[in-house]
Amino acid sequence: MNPYIRADNISLRFRLYRNRHPNIKETVIHWLRGKSQDNGVTEFWALKDVSLNFPPGDRVGIVGRNGAGKSTLLRVLSGIYRPTSGRVEQEGFLIPLFTVGFGFNGELTGRENILQAGAILGIDRKEMTRRVDSILEFAELEKFADSPVKYYSTGMAMRLAFTTATEVSPDILLLDEVFNGGDAGFQEKALVRMRALIERTKIVIMVSHSMELIEQFCNRAIWIRDGHAAMDGPPKEVIAAYLASISAGHPADNP
Amino acid sequence: MTLAGRIHEIIRARTIVKNFLLEDIKVKYRRSVLGFLWSLLNPLLMLVVISAAFATLFAGTKGQYTLHLLATLLPWTCVSLSIEGGCRSILQSENYIRQYRFPKLIFPMRTILFAFVELLLALVALLPIALFLGMKPGPPLALIPYAILLLLIMLVGLGAMASVAVVYFRDAEHLIGVFMRAWFYLTPILIPFDAIPEKYQKYFALNPMYHMLELFDAPIARGVWPSSTVLLTATVIAAASFVAGLSVFFRVEDDVIFRL
Numbered sequence: 479m480n481p482y483i484r485a486d487n488i489s490l491r492f493r494l495y496r497n498r499h500p501n502i503k504e505t506v507i508h509w510l511r512g513k514s515q516d517n518g519v520t521e522f523w524a525l526k527d528v529s530l531n532f533p534p535g536d537r538v539g540i541v542g543r544n545g546a547g548k549s550t551l552l553r554v555l556s557g558i559y560r561p562t563s564g565r566v567e568q569e570g571f572l573i574p575l576f577t578v579g580f581g582f583n584g585e586l587t588g589r590e591n592i593l594q595a596g597a598i599l600g601i602d603r604k605e606m607t608r609r610v611d612s613i614l615e616f617a618e619l620e621k622f623a624d625s626p627v628k629y630y631s632t633g634m635a636m637r638l639a640f641t642t643a644t645e646v647s648p649d650i651l652l653l654d655e656v657f658n659g660g661d662a663g664f665q666e667k668a669l670v671r672m673r674a675l676i677e678r679t680k681i682v683i684m685v686s687h688s689m690e691l692i693e694q695f696c697n698r699a700i701w702i703r704d705g706h707a708a709m710d711g712p713p714k715e716v717i718a719a720y721l722a723s724i725s726a727g728h729p730a731d732n733p
Numbered sequence: 734m735t736l737a738g739r740i741h742e743i744i745r746a747r748t749i750v751k752n753f754l755l756e757d758i759k760v761k762y763r764r765s766v767l768g769f770l771w772s773l774l775n776p777l778l779m780l781v782v783i784s785a786a787f788a789t790l791f792a793g794t795k796g797q798y799t800l801h802l803l804a805t806l807l808p809w810t811c812v813s814l815s816i817e818g819g820c821r822s823i824l825q826s827e828n829y830i831r832q833y834r835f836p837k838l839i840f841p842m843r844t845i846l847f848a849f850v851e852l853l854l855a856l857v858a859l860l861p862i863a864l865f866l867g868m869k870p871g872p873p874l875a876l877i878p879y880a881i882l883l884l885l886i887m888l889v890g891l892g893a894m895a896s897v898a899v900v901y902f903r904d905a906e907h908l909i910g911v912f913m914r915a916w917f918y919l920t921p922i923l924i925p926f927d928a929i930p931e932k933y934q935k936y937f938a939l940n941p942m943y944h945m946l947e948l949f950d951a952p953i954a955r956g957v958w959p960s961s962t963v964l965l966t967a968t969v970i971a972a973a974s975f976v977a978g979l980s981v982f983f984r985v986e987d988d989v990i991f992r993l
Contacts, residue, residue, distance in 0.1 A: 598752075
């Protein structure tokens with residue numbers, strides 16, 4: 479089986495509500511008065527007719543200004559957002575890493591949290607049990623393995639989260655500006671681990687504002703502008719065009 | 734997504750639910766000396782308090798009244814935990830939902846199954862007390878597993894519906910709380926069905942929860958089979974709640990993330 483991920487003409491409409499959470503009380507009162515409630519809906523299209531194909535071997539960097547739709551694209555590709563129209567087809571074990579350390583349960587120990595994260599990411603418990611010790615070792619937390627995570631320092635929790643999240647071996651990896659944290663020594667180790675993860679993953683799509691990172695890791699770059707895929711090609715060229723457009727002050731590139 | 738697709742995803746996510754459940758059980762019973770005993774002492778003490786208070790009202794049937802309380806209060810506790818806990822379940826899991834693709838039913842399921850674990854533990858643990866109070870074990874007790882199954886089917890539907898209702902209407906949580914309290918008093922729990930004046934009984938029989946709890950009450954408190962009407966009604970109610978709840982849930986499931 480060859481993993482792939484493909485977006486066919488995906489568009490995503492966001493509805494912004496001025497009154498995001500109407501309550502039953504108001505709704506009923508409005509209804510009784512015979513007028514419909516104005517929840518102040520404004521719509522905007524975060525993605526407009528994007529078609530992209532990612533075959534195995536792709537290491538894709540996604541660039542673009544804040545709010546251009548980069549993170550939204552990753553969330554649609556990962557299935558977290560269902561597109562308003564169009565479809566995403568995908569084959570292979572996909573893992574999105576957007577925020578490191580989601581859902582740690584403070585009451586549970588480091589060891590138990592690792593197993594829990596494994597279950598969420600779809601890793602067999604036995605398999606995960608075998609890997610727990612190496613995760614704890616890398617995160618330098620052997621001594622605290624059986625203490626509840628709520629007693630961890632921020633740095634310790636981050637190391638645990640990063641190490642657990644990067645223990646996986648997916649076919650497709652989606653990354654959104656995640657990887658920093660820990661002290662200088664750990665960061666160095668973390669970068670090496672990250673590189674290894676990217677190397678063993680068949681398709682990697684990452685959103686980053688670090689052009690350096692993208693040039694270093696990627697063999698393809700996509701520039702997302704205003705919900706469109708404005709350019710798709712070798713990282714050097716895409717990055718050059720993107721940076722040129724920013725300094726030229728193209729209207730769509732001004733936040 | 735198709736219904737079959739959704740069901741397939743839920744089945745695939747069962748290990749996640751299992752892990753959540755183990756996690757919740759561990760967290761609840763860790764670091765307390767009495768641990769799991771608390772979940773037994775709790776209903777037990779409640780039974781003692783309530784039956785002491787109401788014993789005078791139902792003098793003469795003291796043992797049986799306490800048995801009736803036990804048989805109805807334990808499943809009711811499970812109902813209220815499932816619905817009131819279930820209605821917060823999706824909101825509380827926002828962190829998960831934003832980071833990863835889940836079949837979202839696993840979040841209310843986590844709450845509901847935990848309530849059932851507690852129900853099972855309490856039923857087993859209070860068995861000696863029920864026997865002491867004069868429960869006559871007989872063939873009707875064989876119905877209890879079916880009663881539990883029906884209750885579960887019903888609560889999956891209601892809990893799922895409550896969990897998304899609260900996403901759209903944040904004040905629904907308070908309304909559900911008030912509703913559950915009213916429902917408790919309108920259900921023959923504190924006052925057994927037989928103690929209700931006969932001319933009002935037909936109104937109380939309109940309450941779906943009466944039929945549900947009667948499935949526990951008849952075998953445990955009175956040692957008899959529930960009537961076939963009750964059995965049939967309870968089955969239909971469970972199935973209808975399940976279908977209605979899940980069809981609402983699946984319809985809005987993909988939209989929920991935009992409303993968190």
